[in-house]
Amino acid sequence: MSEPLVLGIESSCDETSVGIVRGEQLLANEVASSMELHARFGGVVPEVASRAHLEAIGPALRRAVAAADVDLSELDAVAVTAGPGLMGSLVVGLAAAKTLAAVLGRPLYGLNHLVGHVAVDLLDHPAGEPARPLARPTLALLVSGGHTQLLRVGNITGDVVEVGTTIDDAAGEAYDKVARLLGLPYPGGPVIDEAARGGDPTAIRFPRGLTAPHDMARHRFDYSFSGLKTAVARWVETRRLDGLDVPVADVAASFQEAVADVITAKAVDAARHHGITDMIIGGGVAANSRLRTLLAERTATAGVVLRRPRPGLCTDNGAMIAVLGAQIVEAGLEPSGLGIGADSGLPVGTVVVRD
Amino acid sequence: MSAHPPTRPIGWTLAVDTSTVVTAGLARDGRTVASEQAGDNHSHVELLVPTIQAVLADAGIGWADLAAIGVGVGPGPFTGLRVGVATAVTAGIAAGVPVIGVCSLDAIAAQWAARGAPAEFIIASDARRRELYWAAYRDGRRVGQPRVSAPAVLPELPTAGPGVRVYPDLLAPRRPGDAPLGLDAGLLAAHLHELPDVGLEPLYLRTPDAAPPTARKSALTGRRHRLRPGTAQ
Ligand SMILES: [Zn+2]
Numbered sequence: 001m002s003e004p005l006v007l008g009i010e011s012s013c014d015e016t017s018v019g020i021v022r023g024e025q026l027l028a029n030e031v032a033s034s035m036e037l038h039a040r041f042g043g044v045v046p047e048v049a050s051r052a053h054l055e056a057i058g059p060a061l062r063r064a065v066a067a068a069d070v071d072l073s074e075l076d077a078v079a080v081t082a083g084p085g086l087m088g089s090l091v092v093g094l095a096a097a098k099t100l101a102a103v104l105g106r107p108l109y110g111l112n113h114l115v116g117h118v119a120v121d122l123l124d125h126p127a128g129e130p131a132r133p134l135a136r137p138t139l140a141l142l143v144s145g146g147h148t149q150l151l152r153v154g155n156i157t158g159d160v161v162e163v164g165t166t167i168d169d170a171a172g173e174a175y176d177k178v179a180r181l182l183g184l185p186y187p188g189g190p191v192i193d194e195a196a197r198g199g200d201p202t203a204i205r206f207p208r209g210l211t212a213p214h215d216m217a218r219h220r221f222d223y224s225f226s227g228l229k230t231a232v233a234r235w236v237e238t239r240r241l242d243g244l245d246v247p248v249a250d251v252a253a254s255f256q257e258a259v260a261d262v263i264t265a266k267a268v269d270a271a272r273h274h275g276i277t278d279m280i281i282g283g284g285v286a287a288n289s290r291l292r293t294l295l296a297e298r299t300a301t302a303g304v305v306l307r308r309p310r311p312g313l314c315t316d317n318g319a320m321i322a323v324l325g326a327q328i329v330e331a332g333l334e335p336s337g338l339g340i341g342a343d344s345g346l347p348v349g350t351v352v353v354r355d
Numbered sequence: 356m357s358a359h360p361p362t363r364p365i366g367w368t369l370a371v372d373t374s375t376v377v378t379a380g381l382a383r384d385g386r387t388v389a390s391e392q393a394g395d396n397h398s399h400v401e402l403l404v405p406t407i408q409a410v411l412a413d414a415g416i417g418w419a420d421l422a423a424i425g426v427g428v429g430p431g432p433f434t435g436l437r438v439g440v441a442t443a444v445t446a447g448i449a450a451g452v453p454v455i456g457v458c459s460l461d462a463i464a465a466q467w468a469a470r471g472a473p474a475e476f477i478i479a480s481d482a483r484r485r486e487l488y489w490a491a492y493r494d495g496r497r498v499g500q501p502r503v504s505a506p507a508v509l510p511e512l513p514t515a516g517p518g519v520r521v522y523p524d525l526l527a528p529r530r531p532g533d534a535p536l537g538l539d540a541g542l543l544a545a546h547l548h549e550l551p552d553v554g555l556e557p558l559y560l561r562t563p564d565a566a567p568p569t570a571r572k573s574a575l576t577g578r579r580h581r582l583r584p585g586t587a588q
Pocket of ligand 1: 113316
């Protein structure tokens with residue numbers, strides 16, 4: 001059998017996306033984002049995102065099929081994000097995927113969004129060339145507006161273990177909140193990255209969450225950004241009360257340094273501790289310039305091979321779900337039934353959801 | 356509805372509605388063949404496609420045999436509504452079948468009209484938050500747009516629909532004994548081409564619960580400001 005032709009649907013947060021792959025070859029990846037609709041609220045509003053998903057799903061499906069130049073009847077399987085994510089958003093994609101599978105008479109795979117962020121690296125190679133297989137194990141560092149996680153991935157089709165996670169905000173949320181504090185627009189990631197370019201990252205020493213000795217005992221590989229966000233708010237407010245200007249570039253650079261420092265330090269520490277020599281980064285914040293640079297430096301020093309899929313594949317997209325689906329098909333795993341539900345808190349150890 | 360001479364579409368029509376529970380029905384040449392109902396208000400995405408598959412299998416047909424798909428677009432709880440509409444839209448694309456959106460209240464009104472409704476009546480359904488979704492009908496046709504309001508605001512007219520069970524003290528006395536309490540998707544399939552096409556955007560009738568952030572509370576007092584995003588119903 002030739003490599004499976006799989007369509008993947010992703011709708012866990014504010015991106016509605018349909019991707020199509022043949023094995024590890026990317027054929028289409030159509031993404032519609034509702035990000036601008038959330039800007040005035042300073043964060044993703046679940047109901048607004050859900051409405052946008054419903055409007056976007058049909059057009060995204062048509063565009064993906066046209067871009068891949070395939071006929072739906074040629075598909076071997078349909079894959080979809082079953083969780084984790086926003087419930088109202090997930091069910092739109094899941095309903096569409098189930099229907100597609102039912103109409104076409106093809107198997108449905110309800111998959112874990114987080115594992116999709118890892119699998120997507122298999123698509124990051126020149127068209128027509130074979131994919132670089134993922135090292136086993138790989139340490140995955142996922143950083144976005146919705147997640148901040150370290151995963152030990154022995155096998156993307158079934159052996160994924162959480163090594164660390166945020167105990168409060170996701171890194172991307174901290175960016176959004178600090179941006180608002182500084183009067184910068186949503187989403188915070190790109191604007192803080194930009195503002196930080198002209199600033200001094202050592203100007204203000206903001207705290208690195210969960211790095212104190214007592215925290216390292218219990219939360220060595222976990223993250224926390226709530227205290228950092230409050231520290232930035234206090235610093236800015238004190239400055240204003242003192243009648244002084246807020247040096248936006250320095251605050252942005254110092255905040256970004258604190259985030260990048262703690263994320264990369266813990267990721268490299270986890271790799272060393274678990275004896276893992278390969279790391280992959282995913283999620284929207286993977287595009288952050290300081291995080292990228294510092295992670296490259298520190299992994300190199302530690303002798304860890306770093307893989308970073310191109311930014312368009314790091315953000316949420318349907319192709320990452322499609323390629324994970326193709327791996328699952330090739331591994332011969334049982335499909336999910338058409339009766340599965342969405343699971344907003346799907347544990348990372350569950351790669352394929354069952355009834 | 357009754358104002359137009361009913362057209363007799365040739366072939367199979369599938370109708371689904373998720374404005375309350377999951378319902379799916381089939382009609383052939385304008386006559387109901389099957390009608391199924393499943394679940395509660397919280398398992399639409401789990402149950403809808405399997406229910407449709409069962410209805411099709413029982414009739415001995417497949418998706419490719421359908422000539423039209425009708426979907427109730429509410430009003431109703433948002434998350435459930437979207438399951439029905441996403442399913443209908445995707446089926447339309449995958450099976451190459453036209454999809455028609457109808458107001459779910461109109462579908463119940465047509466059921467009542469078909470067996471002799473009063474000249475004027477109300478169809479109401481649960482909008483939660485101590486409100487009802489409702490629409491008024493005269494001579495079998497809807498008067499104005501569907502609305503959402505407190506039960507006390509409803510005109511004192513004969514009333515049917517799922518809202519009757521939610522406010523029995525107020526509404527049960529207004530319901531004639533044979534008036535429908537729920538939507539029958541088999542009848543919706545049969546009446547589909549007589550009902551107004553309202554498009555495929557759900558009839559939300561409410562804006563999302565979300566407000567732009569207000570002035571931030573001081574971080575120096577230790578109080579935390581949190582944006583409270585709206586939740587789906
Ligand atoms: Zn993601």
